[in-house]
Amino acid sequence: MTTADLLPHLQAVGLTAGEVRVTPLTGGVSSDIVLVESSKGQVVVKTALEKLRVKDDWFADVSRNRVEQAFFEYAAPIIPEFVPRILGGGDGWFAMEYLGDMPNWKTALFTGDADESTAQLAGTVLGRLHAASWLDDAARARFDTLPNFTALRIEPYLLTTANRVPEVADLVRAEAVRLAETKLALVHGDYSPKNLLTGPQRLIVLDAECAWFGDPAFDTAFLLTHLHLKALQHPQAIALVPEFWSAYTAACGRDLEERTVRLLLCLLLARVHGKSPVEYLSEAQRAFITRFVLTHLPNPPSLAALTTAWT
The missing domain is CATH 3.90.1200.10 (Aminoglycoside phosphotransferase (APH), C-terminal lobe)
Structure with a gap:
C-alpha cells in the first residue's frame, strides 16, 4: 500500500484532517513505517511488505499486520505501560501513537x-x-x-x-x-x-x-x-x-x-x-x-x- 493509498483511510477513520505531512521512519526489513502529521496530531502508520528487504527471496503474508495489531490489543491489559496505543487499522495497515524520539x-x-x-x-x-x-x-x-x-x-x-x-x-x-x-x-x-x-x-x-x-x-x-x-x-x-x-x-x-x-x-x-x-x-x-x-x-x-x- 502506497502513501497515496493510505491517506484516505486515515482521514476516513478520523486520524487526519486538512494538510498532511508524511515522513518515512527507520524500520526493519518487513514493513514501511511513516510518521503522519496533521491538525489532528501525530500518528505512526505501519504497512507490511509482501517481500522482505533482504538478499534472499523471503516472502510473507501481509495479513501479519493484523496479527501485530491483535498482539498489542491483547497485551495492553497485561503490560499497559509497555506497549503503544493502537489508534486504528484496516486491511494491511494500522496506526499507533507516536512516542517521540525514544531510542531503541x-x-x-x-x-x-x-x-x-x-x-x-x-x-x-x-x-x-x-x-x-x-x-x-x-x-x-x-x-x-x-x-x-x-x-x-x-x-x-x-x-x-x-x-x-x-x-x-x-x-x-x-x-x-x-x-x-x-x-x-x-x-x-x-x-x-x-x-x-x-x-x-x-x-x-x-x-x-x-x-x-x-x-x-x-x-x-x-x-x-x-x-x-x-x-x-x-x-x-x-x-x-x-x-x-x-x-x-x-x-x-x-x-x-x-x-x-x-x-x-x-x-x-x-x-x-x-x-x-x-x-x-x-x-x-x-x-x-x-x-x-x-x-x-x-x-x-x-x-x-x-x-x-x-x-
Missing part, C-alpha cells in the same frame, strides 16, 4: 552502554506477558498463526540454516519440528533490542508481527541471541545475560532454560547462515560463532556455562 536498546548497546536496569525490565515485561498468557485458550485461538510464524521465523532462520550447515542439519531440523509443535503461551517473535524503545525506567515493546501462540522459549532465546552477539562488539554486554534471565524467570515462574539454550544455539547459527544474517559481524566472528555452535549444539550446556564459554 540496540543503539544504546552499540555505544557500550550495558545498563542492567534495562535488561531487568526487558526480562520482567516478557515474563509477565508469558505468565499471563500461559495456556490461555483465548490467546491460543486468537494467535493460531503457525503459517505466519513459519514464514517469518522457522523457515528463514532454522530450516534455511539446516540446509546450509549440514554438520548439524538433523539437530536444527528436529528443533524446528519441536518448536512448531509446542503450544504454551503468546510469543512476541521478534523480542530484540531494536524493537525495545528505552527511557529512564521505561520500555516500549514494538514490532509484534511474528506473534504466535507457541513456545515462549523462542522469545527468551531471541533476546539472548542479541545480547551474546552484541558482546562480541562490546564485551560488557555479556553481563546483561544473567540480569535479563533472572528477572524473566522471576516474572514468568516457569523453567524454560533447556529449550532456551537449545534455541539460542540454533539462532546464533542462523544469524550467520540464515536469511537474516547480522550485518555487523566480521568474518572472524562469523567463523567463531559457527565453531561455537557446532561444538555445543550436540550437547547443550546450562545458560550460565554457555555464557562463560562464549566469553
Whole structure:
C-alpha cells in the first residue's frame, strides 16, 4: 500500500484532517513505517511488505499486520505501560501513537552502554506477558498463526540454516519440528533490542508481527541471541545475560532454560547462515560463532556455562 493509498483511510477513520505531512521512519526489513502529521496530531502508520528487504527471496503474508495489531490489543491489559496505543487499522495497515524520539536498546548497546536496569525490565515485561498468557485458550485461538510464524521465523532462520550447515542439519531440523509443535503461551517473535524503545525506567515493546501462540522459549532465546552477539562488539554486554534471565524467570515462574539454550544455539547459527544474517559481524566472528555452535549444539550446556564459554 502506497502513501497515496493510505491517506484516505486515515482521514476516513478520523486520524487526519486538512494538510498532511508524511515522513518515512527507520524500520526493519518487513514493513514501511511513516510518521503522519496533521491538525489532528501525530500518528505512526505501519504497512507490511509482501517481500522482505533482504538478499534472499523471503516472502510473507501481509495479513501479519493484523496479527501485530491483535498482539498489542491483547497485551495492553497485561503490560499497559509497555506497549503503544493502537489508534486504528484496516486491511494491511494500522496506526499507533507516536512516542517521540525514544531510542531503541540496540543503539544504546552499540555505544557500550550495558545498563542492567534495562535488561531487568526487558526480562520482567516478557515474563509477565508469558505468565499471563500461559495456556490461555483465548490467546491460543486468537494467535493460531503457525503459517505466519513459519514464514517469518522457522523457515528463514532454522530450516534455511539446516540446509546450509549440514554438520548439524538433523539437530536444527528436529528443533524446528519441536518448536512448531509446542503450544504454551503468546510469543512476541521478534523480542530484540531494536524493537525495545528505552527511557529512564521505561520500555516500549514494538514490532509484534511474528506473534504466535507457541513456545515462549523462542522469545527468551531471541533476546539472548542479541545480547551474546552484541558482546562480541562490546564485551560488557555479556553481563546483561544473567540480569535479563533472572528477572524473566522471576516474572514468568516457569523453567524454560533447556529449550532456551537449545534455541539460542540454533539462532546464533542462523544469524550467520540464515536469511537474516547480522550485518555487523566480521568474518572472524562469523567463523567463531559457527565453531561455537557446532561444538555445543550436540550437547547443550546450562545458560550460565554457555555464557562463560562464549566469553
